[in-house]
Amino acid sequence: MLDMPKRDRVAERRESTRREILDAAWTVARESGLATLTLRDVASRVGMQAPSLYSHFASKNAIYDGMFRQAWEEFESSSLAVDAALPAHPRAAFKQTMRHFFEFAVADLARYQLMNQRILVDFEPTTEAFAPSVRVVERSVQFGQAVGISVEDHLIVIALVSGLINQHYANDPGGDTYAGLLDRSIDMWADAVGLPPEDSPPAM
Protein backbone atom coordinates (compact mmCIF):
# COMPACT_ATOMS: atom_id res chain seq x y z
CA MET A 1 0.00 0.00 0.00
CA LEU A 2 1.13 3.52 -0.77
CA ASP A 3 1.75 5.63 2.30
CA MET A 4 -0.29 8.60 1.08
CA PRO A 5 -2.36 10.81 3.33
CA LYS A 6 -6.01 9.85 3.35
CA ARG A 7 -8.42 12.58 2.35
CA ASP A 8 -10.96 13.47 4.99
CA ARG A 9 -13.84 14.82 2.92
CA VAL A 10 -15.75 15.95 5.99
CA ALA A 11 -12.81 17.91 7.34
CA GLU A 12 -12.19 19.38 3.91
CA ARG A 13 -15.75 20.60 3.63
CA ARG A 14 -15.61 22.02 7.16
CA GLU A 15 -12.45 23.93 6.38
CA SER A 16 -13.90 25.22 3.15
CA THR A 17 -16.99 26.52 4.98
CA ARG A 18 -14.80 28.25 7.53
CA ARG A 19 -12.93 29.97 4.74
CA GLU A 20 -16.18 31.03 3.10
CA ILE A 21 -17.32 32.59 6.36
CA LEU A 22 -14.01 34.41 6.80
CA ASP A 23 -14.19 35.71 3.23
CA ALA A 24 -17.69 37.02 3.89
CA ALA A 25 -16.51 38.59 7.14
CA TRP A 26 -13.76 40.46 5.26
CA THR A 27 -16.26 41.77 2.74
CA VAL A 28 -18.62 42.96 5.46
CA ALA A 29 -15.76 44.49 7.48
CA ARG A 30 -14.64 46.51 4.46
CA GLU A 31 -18.18 47.72 3.80
CA SER A 32 -19.48 48.49 7.28
CA GLY A 33 -16.32 48.82 9.32
CA LEU A 34 -14.35 46.25 11.27
CA ALA A 35 -15.82 46.99 14.68
CA THR A 36 -19.44 47.33 13.55
CA LEU A 37 -19.47 44.08 11.59
CA THR A 38 -22.52 42.00 12.54
CA LEU A 39 -22.87 38.24 12.52
CA ARG A 40 -26.22 38.55 10.74
CA ASP A 41 -24.57 40.34 7.82
CA VAL A 42 -21.82 37.77 7.64
CA ALA A 43 -24.29 34.89 7.81
CA SER A 44 -26.65 36.27 5.18
CA ARG A 45 -23.73 36.72 2.80
CA VAL A 46 -22.97 32.99 2.93
CA GLY A 47 -26.67 32.06 2.82
CA MET A 48 -27.00 31.07 6.47
CA GLN A 49 -28.79 32.29 9.57
CA ALA A 50 -26.66 33.99 12.20
CA PRO A 51 -26.77 31.18 14.79
CA SER A 52 -25.45 28.70 12.22
CA LEU A 53 -22.10 30.48 12.34
CA TYR A 54 -21.66 29.03 15.81
CA SER A 55 -21.28 25.59 14.27
CA HIS A 56 -18.04 26.82 12.72
CA PHE A 57 -16.76 29.49 15.11
CA ALA A 58 -17.18 29.55 18.87
CA SER A 59 -17.82 33.29 18.97
CA LYS A 60 -17.55 36.52 17.06
CA ASN A 61 -14.06 37.00 18.47
CA ALA A 62 -13.13 33.57 17.10
CA ILE A 63 -14.00 34.94 13.66
CA TYR A 64 -11.80 37.98 14.29
CA ASP A 65 -9.09 35.58 15.39
CA GLY A 66 -9.32 33.67 12.12
CA MET A 67 -9.19 36.93 10.18
CA PHE A 68 -6.20 38.15 12.19
CA ARG A 69 -4.33 34.98 11.44
CA GLN A 70 -5.24 35.05 7.74
CA ALA A 71 -4.08 38.64 7.41
CA TRP A 72 -0.70 38.06 9.03
CA GLU A 73 -0.13 34.82 7.10
CA GLU A 74 -0.87 36.70 3.90
CA PHE A 75 1.56 39.45 4.86
CA GLU A 76 4.18 36.90 5.84
CA SER A 77 4.00 35.03 2.55
CA SER A 78 4.02 38.20 0.47
CA SER A 79 7.00 39.42 2.53
CA LEU A 80 8.86 36.20 1.80
CA ALA A 81 8.19 36.74 -1.90
CA VAL A 82 9.51 40.30 -1.69
CA ASP A 83 12.58 39.24 0.29
CA ALA A 84 13.41 36.60 -2.31
CA ALA A 85 14.14 39.31 -4.88
CA LEU A 86 15.72 41.97 -2.70
CA PRO A 87 18.27 44.47 -4.10
CA ALA A 88 21.88 44.02 -2.97
CA HIS A 89 22.16 47.50 -1.49
CA PRO A 90 20.82 47.57 2.07
CA ARG A 91 19.27 50.99 1.56
CA ALA A 92 17.41 49.88 -1.55
CA ALA A 93 16.37 46.71 0.23
CA PHE A 94 14.93 48.70 3.13
CA LYS A 95 13.05 50.95 0.73
CA GLN A 96 11.54 47.92 -0.93
CA THR A 97 10.45 46.09 2.22
CA MET A 98 9.09 49.28 3.76
CA ARG A 99 7.16 50.15 0.61
CA HIS A 100 5.73 46.66 0.65
CA PHE A 101 4.63 47.19 4.26
CA PHE A 102 3.14 50.58 3.40
CA GLU A 103 1.23 49.35 0.37
CA PHE A 104 -0.06 46.26 2.13
CA ALA A 105 -1.39 48.45 4.97
CA VAL A 106 -2.86 51.09 2.70
CA ALA A 107 -4.65 48.59 0.48
CA ASP A 108 -7.21 47.62 3.12
CA LEU A 109 -8.20 49.73 6.14
CA ALA A 110 -10.15 47.01 7.94
CA ARG A 111 -7.21 44.61 7.59
CA TYR A 112 -4.74 47.23 8.80
CA GLN A 113 -6.88 48.06 11.84
CA LEU A 114 -7.20 44.40 12.75
CA MET A 115 -3.50 43.67 12.26
CA ASN A 116 -1.93 46.75 13.82
CA GLN A 117 -4.41 48.71 15.87
CA ARG A 118 -6.28 47.80 19.03
CA ILE A 119 -9.69 49.02 18.00
CA LEU A 120 -11.46 45.81 19.08
CA VAL A 121 -11.33 46.31 22.83
CA ASP A 122 -12.28 42.83 23.99
CA PHE A 123 -10.42 40.94 21.27
CA GLU A 124 -7.08 39.35 22.01
CA PRO A 125 -5.54 37.14 19.31
CA THR A 126 -4.76 33.58 20.34
CA THR A 127 -1.15 32.42 20.46
CA GLU A 128 -1.51 30.46 17.21
CA ALA A 129 -3.07 33.41 15.40
CA PHE A 130 -0.29 35.64 16.71
CA ALA A 131 2.53 33.38 15.57
CA PRO A 132 2.96 34.65 11.97
CA SER A 133 3.07 38.21 13.25
CA VAL A 134 5.90 37.31 15.61
CA ARG A 135 7.83 35.57 12.81
CA VAL A 136 7.54 38.58 10.50
CA VAL A 137 8.87 40.99 13.11
CA GLU A 138 11.74 38.65 14.00
CA ARG A 139 12.77 38.26 10.36
CA SER A 140 12.70 41.99 9.84
CA VAL A 141 14.82 42.76 12.90
CA GLN A 142 17.32 40.03 11.95
CA PHE A 143 17.71 41.47 8.47
CA GLY A 144 18.37 44.88 10.00
CA GLN A 145 21.02 43.53 12.36
CA ALA A 146 22.70 41.71 9.49
CA VAL A 147 23.34 45.07 7.81
CA GLY A 148 24.36 46.80 11.04
CA ILE A 149 21.09 48.38 12.17
CA SER A 150 20.52 48.45 15.93
CA VAL A 151 17.20 47.28 17.31
CA GLU A 152 16.39 50.84 18.42
CA ASP A 153 16.98 52.27 14.97
CA HIS A 154 14.89 49.48 13.52
CA LEU A 155 12.03 50.44 15.83
CA ILE A 156 12.34 53.99 14.55
CA VAL A 157 12.03 53.12 10.87
CA ILE A 158 9.01 50.93 11.57
CA ALA A 159 7.43 53.73 13.57
CA LEU A 160 8.18 56.10 10.71
CA VAL A 161 6.40 53.99 8.12
CA SER A 162 3.52 53.20 10.43
CA GLY A 163 3.15 56.94 11.00
CA LEU A 164 2.97 57.56 7.27
CA ILE A 165 0.26 54.91 7.03
CA ASN A 166 -1.63 56.60 9.88
CA GLN A 167 -1.47 60.01 8.31
CA HIS A 168 -2.49 58.57 4.97
CA TYR A 169 -5.70 57.19 6.42
CA ALA A 170 -6.35 60.25 8.60
CA ASN A 171 -5.61 63.00 6.08
CA ASP A 172 -5.39 61.63 2.57
CA PRO A 173 -7.21 58.30 2.17
CA GLY A 174 -7.23 57.30 -1.47
CA GLY A 175 -4.55 59.88 -2.29
CA ASP A 176 -0.83 59.41 -2.81
CA THR A 177 0.63 62.24 -0.73
CA TYR A 178 2.18 59.95 1.86
CA ALA A 179 3.22 57.27 -0.60
CA GLY A 180 5.21 60.06 -2.25
CA LEU A 181 6.96 60.89 1.05
CA LEU A 182 8.04 57.31 1.66
CA ASP A 183 11.38 57.20 -0.17
CA ARG A 184 12.47 60.59 1.15
CA SER A 185 11.59 59.50 4.69
CA ILE A 186 13.54 56.26 4.39
CA ASP A 187 16.53 58.14 2.96
CA MET A 188 16.51 60.52 5.94
CA TRP A 189 16.58 57.56 8.28
CA ALA A 190 19.17 55.65 6.22
CA ASP A 191 21.49 58.67 6.19
CA ALA A 192 21.20 58.99 9.95
CA VAL A 193 21.96 55.33 10.68
CA GLY A 194 24.88 55.29 8.24
CA LEU A 195 23.58 53.12 5.41
CA PRO A 196 25.66 53.90 2.27
CA PRO A 197 23.90 55.69 -0.61
CA GLU A 198 22.46 53.52 -3.34
CA ASP A 199 24.99 54.56 -6.00
CA SER A 200 27.92 53.38 -3.89
CA PRO A 201 29.39 49.90 -4.48
CA PRO A 202 28.05 47.20 -2.18
CA ALA A 203 30.27 46.50 0.84
CA MET A 204 32.39 43.35 0.13
Next chain:
Amino acid sequence: MLDMPKRDRVAERRESTRREILDAAWTVARESGLATLTLRDVASRVGMQAPSLYSHFASKNAIYDGMFRQAWEEFESSSLAVDAALPAHPRAAFKQTMRHFFEFAVADLARYQLMNQRILVDFEPTTEAFAPSVRVVERSVQFGQAVGISVEDHLIVIALVSGLINQHYANDPGGDTYAGLLDRSIDMWADAVGLPPEDSPPAM
Protein backbone atom coordinates in the same frame (compact mmCIF):
# COMPACT_ATOMS: atom_id res chain seq x y z
CA MET B 1 -27.74 101.28 34.63
CA LEU B 2 -24.46 99.53 34.18
CA ASP B 3 -23.97 97.96 30.79
CA MET B 4 -22.98 94.57 32.14
CA PRO B 5 -23.85 91.29 30.48
CA LYS B 6 -27.00 89.82 31.98
CA ARG B 7 -26.59 86.39 33.43
CA ASP B 8 -28.84 83.77 31.96
CA ARG B 9 -29.16 81.33 34.81
CA VAL B 10 -31.07 78.83 32.67
CA ALA B 11 -28.39 78.81 29.97
CA GLU B 12 -25.67 78.56 32.61
CA ARG B 13 -27.29 75.56 34.21
CA ARG B 14 -27.79 73.94 30.80
CA GLU B 15 -24.15 74.44 29.89
CA SER B 16 -23.04 73.06 33.24
CA THR B 17 -25.16 69.94 32.76
CA ARG B 18 -23.67 69.42 29.29
CA ARG B 19 -20.19 69.62 30.77
CA GLU B 20 -21.15 67.13 33.49
CA ILE B 21 -22.33 64.72 30.83
CA LEU B 22 -19.15 65.12 28.80
CA ASP B 23 -17.01 64.58 31.91
CA ALA B 24 -18.93 61.37 32.62
CA ALA B 25 -18.51 60.29 28.99
CA TRP B 26 -14.72 60.72 29.25
CA THR B 27 -14.62 58.62 32.40
CA VAL B 28 -16.67 55.86 30.82
CA ALA B 29 -14.64 55.99 27.60
CA ARG B 30 -11.40 55.53 29.53
CA GLU B 31 -12.85 52.61 31.50
CA SER B 32 -14.74 50.68 28.85
CA GLY B 33 -13.24 51.93 25.60
CA LEU B 34 -14.22 54.82 23.37
CA ALA B 35 -16.22 52.78 20.87
CA THR B 36 -18.04 50.58 23.40
CA LEU B 37 -19.18 53.47 25.58
CA THR B 38 -22.90 53.15 26.31
CA LEU B 39 -25.39 55.94 26.96
CA ARG B 40 -26.78 54.05 29.93
CA ASP B 41 -23.37 54.05 31.63
CA VAL B 42 -22.92 57.75 30.94
CA ALA B 43 -26.41 58.56 32.21
CA SER B 44 -26.14 56.54 35.42
CA ARG B 45 -22.87 58.29 36.23
CA VAL B 46 -24.64 61.66 36.27
CA GLY B 47 -27.71 60.25 38.03
CA MET B 48 -30.02 60.21 35.05
CA GLN B 49 -31.83 57.71 32.87
CA ALA B 50 -30.42 57.20 29.39
CA PRO B 51 -33.23 58.91 27.43
CA SER B 52 -32.76 62.07 29.50
CA LEU B 53 -29.42 62.62 27.78
CA TYR B 54 -31.37 63.41 24.63
CA SER B 55 -32.55 66.64 26.28
CA HIS B 56 -28.91 67.80 26.16
CA PHE B 57 -27.42 66.03 23.15
CA ALA B 58 -29.21 65.10 19.95
CA SER B 59 -27.48 61.73 19.66
CA LYS B 60 -24.56 59.64 20.84
CA ASN B 61 -22.47 61.12 18.04
CA ALA B 62 -23.32 64.61 19.31
CA ILE B 63 -21.67 63.60 22.59
CA TYR B 64 -18.62 62.38 20.68
CA ASP B 65 -18.64 65.70 18.85
CA GLY B 66 -18.56 67.62 22.13
CA MET B 67 -15.72 65.41 23.38
CA PHE B 68 -13.79 65.88 20.12
CA ARG B 69 -14.06 69.63 20.42
CA GLN B 70 -13.08 69.63 24.11
CA ALA B 71 -10.01 67.51 23.41
CA TRP B 72 -8.70 69.69 20.58
CA GLU B 73 -9.41 72.89 22.51
CA GLU B 74 -7.44 71.47 25.41
CA PHE B 75 -4.56 70.55 23.11
CA GLU B 76 -4.68 73.97 21.47
CA SER B 77 -4.49 75.87 24.74
CA SER B 78 -1.71 73.68 26.12
CA SER B 79 0.17 74.13 22.83
CA LEU B 80 -0.12 77.90 23.12
CA ALA B 81 1.33 77.64 26.62
CA VAL B 82 4.24 75.55 25.35
CA ASP B 83 4.87 77.87 22.41
CA ALA B 84 5.01 80.86 24.74
CA ALA B 85 8.23 79.52 26.30
CA LEU B 86 9.94 77.98 23.28
CA PRO B 87 13.77 77.66 23.06
CA ALA B 88 15.51 79.97 20.56
CA HIS B 89 17.10 77.12 18.60
CA PRO B 90 14.66 75.75 16.01
CA ARG B 91 15.82 72.19 16.64
CA ALA B 92 15.24 72.46 20.37
CA ALA B 93 11.91 74.12 19.70
CA PHE B 94 10.83 71.25 17.47
CA LYS B 95 11.89 68.74 20.08
CA GLN B 96 9.80 70.52 22.67
CA THR B 97 6.63 70.87 20.61
CA MET B 98 6.87 67.29 19.36
CA ARG B 99 7.42 65.98 22.88
CA HIS B 100 4.37 67.89 23.98
CA PHE B 101 2.38 66.27 21.18
CA PHE B 102 3.70 62.83 22.09
CA GLU B 103 2.98 63.18 25.80
CA PHE B 104 -0.48 64.61 25.25
CA ALA B 105 -1.32 61.66 22.99
CA VAL B 106 0.18 59.03 25.27
CA ALA B 107 -1.55 60.35 28.38
CA ASP B 108 -5.03 59.21 27.29
CA LEU B 109 -5.76 56.47 24.74
CA ALA B 110 -9.47 57.22 24.39
CA ARG B 111 -8.71 60.89 23.76
CA TYR B 112 -6.00 60.07 21.23
CA GLN B 113 -8.27 57.68 19.35
CA LEU B 114 -11.04 60.25 19.20
CA MET B 115 -8.71 63.06 18.11
CA ASN B 116 -6.48 61.29 15.62
CA GLN B 117 -7.87 57.95 14.59
CA ARG B 118 -11.03 57.07 12.71
CA ILE B 119 -12.18 54.25 14.94
CA LEU B 120 -15.77 55.59 15.20
CA VAL B 121 -16.92 54.72 11.70
CA ASP B 122 -20.14 56.71 11.54
CA PHE B 123 -18.83 59.73 13.45
CA GLU B 124 -17.80 62.85 11.55
CA PRO B 125 -16.93 65.95 13.62
CA THR B 126 -18.94 69.07 12.85
CA THR B 127 -17.19 72.11 11.36
CA GLU B 128 -17.23 73.95 14.70
CA ALA B 129 -15.78 70.99 16.58
CA PHE B 130 -13.11 70.63 13.89
CA ALA B 131 -12.03 74.27 14.02
CA PRO B 132 -9.47 74.09 16.86
CA SER B 133 -7.83 71.11 15.17
CA VAL B 134 -7.41 73.14 11.97
CA ARG B 135 -5.94 76.09 13.87
CA VAL B 136 -3.38 73.89 15.63
CA VAL B 137 -2.15 72.34 12.38
CA GLU B 138 -1.93 75.75 10.68
CA ARG B 139 0.10 77.23 13.53
CA SER B 140 2.47 74.28 13.47
CA VAL B 141 3.06 74.46 9.72
CA GLN B 142 3.59 78.23 9.88
CA PHE B 143 6.22 77.83 12.58
CA GLY B 144 7.98 75.28 10.43
CA GLN B 145 7.99 77.51 7.39
CA ALA B 146 9.35 80.39 9.47
CA VAL B 147 12.48 78.34 10.18
CA GLY B 148 12.78 77.06 6.61
CA ILE B 149 10.96 73.71 6.80
CA SER B 150 8.97 72.76 3.71
CA VAL B 151 5.41 71.57 4.12
CA GLU B 152 6.46 68.10 2.93
CA ASP B 153 9.19 67.81 5.54
CA HIS B 154 6.77 69.03 8.14
CA LEU B 155 4.36 66.26 7.21
CA ILE B 156 7.20 63.78 7.66
CA VAL B 157 8.07 64.86 11.20
CA ILE B 158 4.41 64.76 12.22
CA ALA B 159 4.09 61.29 10.72
CA LEU B 160 7.24 60.26 12.57
CA VAL B 161 5.92 61.31 15.97
CA SER B 162 2.46 59.90 15.29
CA GLY B 163 4.15 56.62 14.38
CA LEU B 164 6.02 56.58 17.68
CA ILE B 165 2.70 57.15 19.47
CA ASN B 166 1.16 54.28 17.51
CA GLN B 167 3.94 51.89 18.33
CA HIS B 168 3.85 52.95 21.96
CA TYR B 169 0.21 51.96 22.27
CA ALA B 170 0.61 48.82 20.17
CA ASN B 171 3.81 47.42 21.67
CA ASP B 172 4.69 49.17 24.91
CA PRO B 173 1.68 50.85 26.54
CA GLY B 174 2.64 52.18 29.94
CA GLY B 175 6.35 51.82 29.12
CA ASP B 176 8.85 54.43 28.02
CA THR B 177 10.60 52.71 25.11
CA TYR B 178 9.19 55.03 22.47
CA ALA B 179 9.41 58.17 24.60
CA GLY B 180 13.12 57.36 24.78
CA LEU B 181 13.38 57.20 20.97
CA LEU B 182 11.75 60.58 20.49
CA ASP B 183 14.80 62.89 20.68
CA ARG B 184 16.94 60.62 18.51
CA SER B 185 14.17 60.45 15.92
CA ILE B 186 13.75 64.23 15.82
CA ASP B 187 17.51 64.65 15.51
CA MET B 188 17.58 62.29 12.52
CA TRP B 189 14.91 64.36 10.84
CA ALA B 190 16.47 67.70 11.84
CA ASP B 191 19.84 66.63 10.40
CA ALA B 192 18.19 65.64 7.15
CA VAL B 193 16.26 68.89 6.72
CA GLY B 194 19.30 71.00 7.62
CA LEU B 195 18.38 72.40 11.01
CA PRO B 196 21.61 73.47 12.78
CA PRO B 197 22.72 71.46 15.84
CA GLU B 198 21.64 72.77 19.22
CA ASP B 199 25.13 73.80 20.33
CA SER B 200 25.56 76.12 17.35
CA PRO B 201 24.77 79.85 17.75
CA PRO B 202 21.30 80.85 16.64
CA ALA B 203 21.15 82.21 13.10
CA MET B 204 20.99 86.05 13.34
Next chain:
DNA sequence: GTCTATACTGTGATAGAC
Protein backbone atom coordinates in the same frame (compact mmCIF):
# COMPACT_ATOMS: atom_id res chain seq x y z
C1' DG C 1 -23.05 17.35 12.11
C1' DT C 2 -25.50 21.15 10.34
C1' DC C 3 -29.17 23.72 10.11
C1' DT C 4 -33.83 26.51 11.63
C1' DA C 5 -36.53 28.45 15.26
C1' DT C 6 -36.67 30.91 19.17
C1' DA C 7 -35.46 33.35 23.33
C1' DC C 8 -32.47 36.24 26.38
C1' DT C 9 -29.89 40.46 27.38
C1' DG C 10 -28.32 44.92 26.11
C1' DT C 11 -27.87 48.79 22.68
C1' DG C 12 -29.37 53.60 20.61
C1' DA C 13 -33.36 56.01 19.93
C1' DT C 14 -38.37 57.82 20.20
C1' DA C 15 -43.12 58.95 22.24
C1' DG C 16 -45.67 60.78 25.62
C1' DA C 17 -46.97 61.49 30.75
C1' DC C 18 -45.88 64.72 34.40
Next chain:
DNA sequence: GTCTATCACAGTATAGAC
Protein backbone atom coordinates in the same frame (compact mmCIF):
# COMPACT_ATOMS: atom_id res chain seq x y z
C1' DG D 1 -36.19 68.43 32.04
C1' DT D 2 -36.77 63.96 33.54
C1' DC D 3 -39.19 60.02 33.66
C1' DT D 4 -41.50 55.29 32.04
C1' DA D 5 -42.55 52.47 28.29
C1' DT D 6 -41.33 50.77 24.11
C1' DC D 7 -39.07 49.84 19.59
C1' DA D 8 -35.77 47.66 16.30
C1' DC D 9 -31.77 45.30 16.18
C1' DA D 10 -27.35 43.69 18.04
C1' DG D 11 -24.58 39.30 20.08
C1' DT D 12 -25.23 35.15 22.25
C1' DA D 13 -27.14 30.73 23.40
C1' DT D 14 -30.10 26.48 23.48
C1' DA D 15 -33.53 23.11 21.59
C1' DG D 16 -34.68 20.24 18.24
C1' DA D 17 -35.59 18.99 13.13
C1' DC D 18 -33.25 16.43 9.50
